[in-house]
Amino acid sequence: MASQTIENYLKALYNLSNDVDEINVTDLAKSMDVSLPSVNSMVKKLAKMGLILYEKYKPLQITDLGKKEAALIIRKHRLTEMYLVEKMGFGWDEVHHIAEHIEHLKSPEFFNRVDELLGFPTHDPHGSPIPDKNGHFESMDLRKLSECKVGEKVVVKALGHTSEEFLKFLNSKEFTLNLQLKILAIESFDNSMTLSYDGHPEEVFSEKVCEKLLVQV
Numbered sequence: 170m171a172s173q174t175i176e177n178y179l180k181a182l183y184n185l186s187n188d189v190d191e192i193n194v195t196d197l198a199k200s201m202d203v204s205l206p207s208v209n210s211m212v213k214k215l216a217k218m219g220l221i222l223y224e225k226y227k228p229l230q231i232t233d234l235g236k237k238e239a240a241l242i243i244r245k246h247r248l249t250e251m252y253l254v255e256k257m258g259f260g261w262d263e264v265h266h267i268a269e270h271i272e273h274l275k276s277p278e279f280f281n282r283v284d285e286l287l288g289f290p291t292h293d294p295h296g297s298p299i300p301d302k303n304g305h306f307e308s309m310d311l312r313k314l315s316e317c318k319v320g321e322k323v324v325v326k327a328l329g330h331t332s333e334e335f336l337k338f339l340n341s342k343e344f345t346l347n348l349q350l351k352i353l354a355i356e357s358f359d360n361s362m363t364l365s366y367d368g369h370p371e372e373v374f375s376e377k378v379c380e381k382l383l384v385q386v
């Protein structure tokens with residue numbers, strides 16, 4: 170439907186709309202790492218295409234059409250990541266930058282085939298939901314590990330943060346999705362957690378890390 174730049178703007182707007190209540194042009198410029206004037210001209214373009222609502226001095230709003238288009242790009246991104254991990258043997262820390270390119274490929278047949286080859290997965294390698302062909306997300310009822318209590322047994326289902334650095338850190342702890350964790354202790358001083366999981370009888374994770382692990386109780 171649109172150029173790569175427009176698609177990247179749309180994704181940034183979509184992500185911002187999940188993070189903050191009101192999106193303004195400055196936030197968008199920051200998240201895209203571009204100047205205000207270029208964001209302003211792009212915002213007008215996006216509004217003309219019906220992807221956002223824009224009125225001067227008011228917060229930006231992504232329209233239903235904009236949300237759907239963004240979800241379809243995210244679908245291509247997450248299917249690609251899943252394919253790279255499941256069928257090509259890449260690590261979960263190695264796939265994001267490749268998917269950033271492939272998500273712009275305009276070939277529904279290609280992505281339908283990938284989807285089929287994977288057996289129609291509902292989640293990507295980081296546990297994030299893969300939107301369906303209509304742009305609908307299936308949501309799981311997950312909690313941050315940092316909100317759990319001592320003695321609870323939980324299963325890690327998704328990550329709230331997927332930078333390469335964080336994924337490499339998890340690799341170093343042999344940490345994967347679907348691990349069963351037991352919370353052995355919580356340090357009252359800094360809320361760090363002592364956890365036990367398969368092969369790791371006692372491992373201490375900081376609160377910062379625990380906030381980024383989404384679990385099912």
Ligand SMILES: [Zn+2]
Nearest residue numbers: 250264265268
């Ligand atoms: Zn990614």
